[in-house]
């Protein structure tokens with residue numbers, strides 16, 4: 514328990530987004546994002562060449578065009594929804610925690626958000642990376658940067674991290690509540706759980722045993738000691754939890770899993786969403802609901818890649834309709850869950866100690 518005079522702060526961290534849907538701000542954002550060695554994990558000289566000769570001359574203009582299709586009057590959807598969530602969580606935790614939002618890349622930056630909380634007297638921090646699953650390129654990068662920023666001050670504050678919540682019942686229940694009306698209104702004959710992909714190399718590097726991941730087709734079929742930090746295994750655990758709540762039966766029949774948003778030519782985690790869509794259409798799936806549970810806020814990857822591009826692709830392949838299930842954004846059940854996870858994490862800094870995790874001892878929330 515923290516000292517009663519200690520002021521607590523909650524830092525919600527999401528990935529980040531450009532300041533405007535124009536080429537120059539998108540280039541600035543992509544430069545910061547793709548210079549991160551946890552995102553593009555190759556030799557620094559290779560990364561510089563890839564970025565400056567291949568990606569940055571072309572991609573920013575194309576991405577800016579995509580951002581313009583989903584940009585909201587108040588700004589980038591990822592930022593608008595993350596701000597909304599932050600405001601509602603702050604309201605719920607008033608008097609207990611000072612709350613701020615930070616973006617790993619772009620604005621509001623982690624240094625600015627940490628400085629703002631410290632200026633409000635915070636000396637005990639809870640950090641909640643807004644990604645359900647662990648990945649070097651998302652949660653690990655956000656935590657590493659937060660720790661780096663905090664360690665720059667003379668008096669380093671107390672910091673605890675909320676563990677990955679890929680099978681937290683509150684997270685699964687909230688997504689189920691959002692999905693149910695969409696699935697029934699569409700009369701969906703199939704649900705695709707499309708997660709953000711990562712290079713296979715990243716998954717192999719996070720395998721502490723060095724021999725579990727990709728060792729067999731079923732290596733992600735259950736969470737075990739060997740794969741509890743495997744991004745792919747955590748994604749499948751989420752999909753199973755949602756499919757069960759939605760009453761979808763066995764995998765393959767009315768639901769399947771895929772991975773989207775790949776970049777470059779190295780192998781990413783499979784199956785790829787853009788290759789699964791035509792297969793589903795060919796199999797006779799007509800009305801497809803797509804859930805993107807790697808994201809807790811709608812963003813370019815949900816609204817444009819799935820809501821617009823994947824829909825056009827599926828209909829072009831003979832499907833009748835594809836509907837994107839909205840993300841959690843600031844859904845009341847998600848706000849409840851964030852509040853609950855923050856309280857649960859008080860004194861439980863690792864995934865293994867998460868009170869809701871299988872095998873963890875029963876524990877009552879701190880307050």
Ligand SMILES: C=CC1=C(C)c2cc3[nH]c(cc4nc(cc5[nH]c(cc1n2)c(C)c5CCC(=O)O)C(CCC(=O)O)=C4C)c(C)c3C=C
Pocket residue numbers: 528529530531543552553572576589591644648650651709710711712774776807808811812813814
């Ligand atoms: C090597 C490239 C990338 C890895 C690895 C990666 C992992 C990863 N990303 C997210 C969440 C988001 N990514 C978003 C956009 C985005 N992602 C990449 C590349 C990698 N992501 C790029 C180049 C972009 C920018 C857009 C584009 O040009 O296509 C977003 C949306 C941001 C927004 O502004 O809306 C999110 C969110 C996770 C969770 C993750 C690892 C699991």
Ligand SMILES: [Fe+2]
Pocket residue numbers: 709774
């Ligand atoms: Fe990404």
Ligand SMILES: [Fe+2]
Pocket residue numbers: 716725726727732733740743744745746
């Ligand atoms: Fe794995």
